[in-house]
Amino acid sequence: MAFATADTDSPHLAPAVDASPRGLRAVADRLSGPGPGSQRVLMTSTFVNTIGNGMFMTSSILYFTRVVHLSAARAGLGLTVAGVVGVSAAVFIGDLADRRGPREVQLALLVLMSVTMASYVLIHDFAGLVLVAALDLLANGASNAVRGGLARRIGGEGAAAFRSRLRATTNAGIAIGTLVAACAIEVDTRLAYELLILGNAVTFLISAAMLRRLPHLEPLPRPARERRWSAARDVPFNAWAIANGLMTLQYQVLLIPLPLWIVSHTHAPRWSVALCLLINTLICVFFQVRVGAGVTTIAQGARAFRNAGCFFLISCPLLGLMPDVPGWAAVLLLAAGCVAHTTGELWHASGSFTLGYDLAPEHAQSQYQGMQGLWSSLLGTSLAPAILTLICVDGGQVGWFALGGFFLVLGLATIPVTHWAERTRPRYLPRPSE
Template sequence: MRLLPEPGPARTLALSTLVNTVGRGTWLTASALFLTRSVGLSVAQVGLGLTLTAAVSLLASTPMGYLADRYGPRGIQLAALVASAGFTAALLTVRSFPGFLAVGMAMAVADAASRGARGALIAGAVPADQRVRTRAWLRAVTNVGISVGAVVAGFGIAAGTRAGYLTLILLDCVTYLVAAAILLRLPSVPPVPAPTHGPRLIALRDRPFLVFTVLDGLMSVHFGLVNIALPLWIAEHTTAPEWLVSGCMLVNTVIVVLFQVRASRGTEEVAGAARAARRAGAVIAVACGLFAASGGVPTPAAVALLLAGAFVHVVGELWHAAAGWGISFGLAPAHAQGQYQGAYGMGMQLGGMVAPVVVTTLAVGWGVPGWLLLGGVFLLLGLLVPPVARWAERTRPDAPVAHPVPVG
């Protein structure tokens, strides 16, 4: 399997993403330890800070996507990457919780701008029938980049010194700048004229799309099953060895890298994507049942059930991701791809914010009944997506009359 797609805009986007996510992987791996051991923050302060910055990113997503539509997504993406490099460098000076919060919120706004611009950039630079496939490539290389970054971060963490952590932060800064330089090879996507009448942030008034966004966001809680609930479940409720946590994560990462592009086939249109969402809900429900069954059984059976659950879960994850891309691209008006992609991202962020509480309370706290309840919820969410998608397609607004907006 190739690591990058065919030459062209998709390859440029994938290469930029690969470089950027290596840096992101180093920061994600080392951030908690840097903030507690080097900056001196408490665990509670780190948790509160990450929650607040996530909320800022969520609120900024749609407005930042609107800016990408109005001023051109490539320019906004480049500005977001350069700004992210600067804000990341500012972490070198952080010595207190207020300082961390200020830098973290600035980074959150830049990250929101980058996400919205990336969606609009894909919509403008890639043919419509290749958009979902391109997103699938980007997700595959993201997993590779983060994995490489995690390995690199291990060396800085092993050093256990402030200099080691600062080196990792500087590496993250460099990857932002290199990713921006690679994007300069991408042809500029012109800004879309603003509508002459009516509201600007139409994505936030599009009820069917917002309902889909909420459903998709709630479905994305399943990402917390493998990286939050499963480690605790294996350690506290099964006889399986704790190293199996890494085994389950490896199953997830390898399958995403190898099969995300293939799993996106048939989701280029809204109807096909909605069917994939329905399949995803059913398959993730089965995975929850397998995880539940692993509790209180002999070790060989527990290991087999957990690995089977991890495999089944990642199949649902592949379909869920592809379905979200197909529906979000398909429902977005041509003049508002940026803000619609930003709004779609709000659902994923919402899911990420509630996942820790939901999966630890139900799967770990309630045990088998909690796993089964979660499975039922995912099944229901998947079943609701097709009728909501049909409702959204029936109510698509006509393209508005627009006038050019001066840029500069």
């Protein structure tokens, strides 16, 4: 079995599940979610916060290099070190949210992130960057795990579809934040960059104020014999989470190797880098919900990974062929490749939402979201710059074709891994539909 047993006298374990009809109905009521009003609150709160995140994401590297006067290499190294440290808290804070209630833990994390974000204006050297970024990313990683569990409780039976709507909202917020940041970048002064940072810090507080409107969500009862940190012991779930983490490399393809590829190896104009990101954002905003609506079961989630791999097999070679054609044709290949890649991204995101929820026990959603996020951060974010640059930029066209093949094999391999994980799921609690 995926979950080990433990002494029932552990003080950290919640009461056993009441198996009476009344007890099962009470659990099912909790799983059904507090209603659409709460979903709107979380979506609005997320939208405000991601506007600030878009402001910071767009301008941060320029702030570190032009204001703090770090080299691009040292800034990147500092953020990488901080990122590795930052993923360490997700599982622990996720478990705390499962035991105490996700709303209160998320409120505390939003306030903490407001402080850590504002602290970026105080850094003056490499050590300061690593310290502040590590604290900020630690809180951010924990917040992502808790928000995932919160979305599961609020979304009820349609939690995966609700996550798709949240993702579309996130993309829209980041797009608006990017436009705001562009104005500050054009001014290019210390004050302009610091106003972006402090503005982002304020969005965390506004987001927290909005989130206070959510009701308290009682922790779900745990099985009497379950050990703490069950997510770390769940081998089948972790096997799927590792596959998902490797697939998460795809999120960085359009951000890291593609701009370098366009500028240094193709005849496409430099502005086409922005065109690619615009295509990606618009497709995510308008089609993520539609794709996610068709991925609601574990079997559909596994097939979504297969579909994603197929689209990546199309997109990567299209991008790899750009050096062989003139500038106008390279732009067309770029647009086609971005459309195919983003379509694969939609399938991957939808599959990961559904499988991340349905392969995890209901009472430990935030803890499992933290474990899923840990593998995604380690394999799909921390390693992405080195791996993707080596494969796609240094490896040239062969590397782009190999990357497409890798994603296809990974998508196909996810199907038996998912089936294995599904077969080993203990049925602790009833699903909302039962």
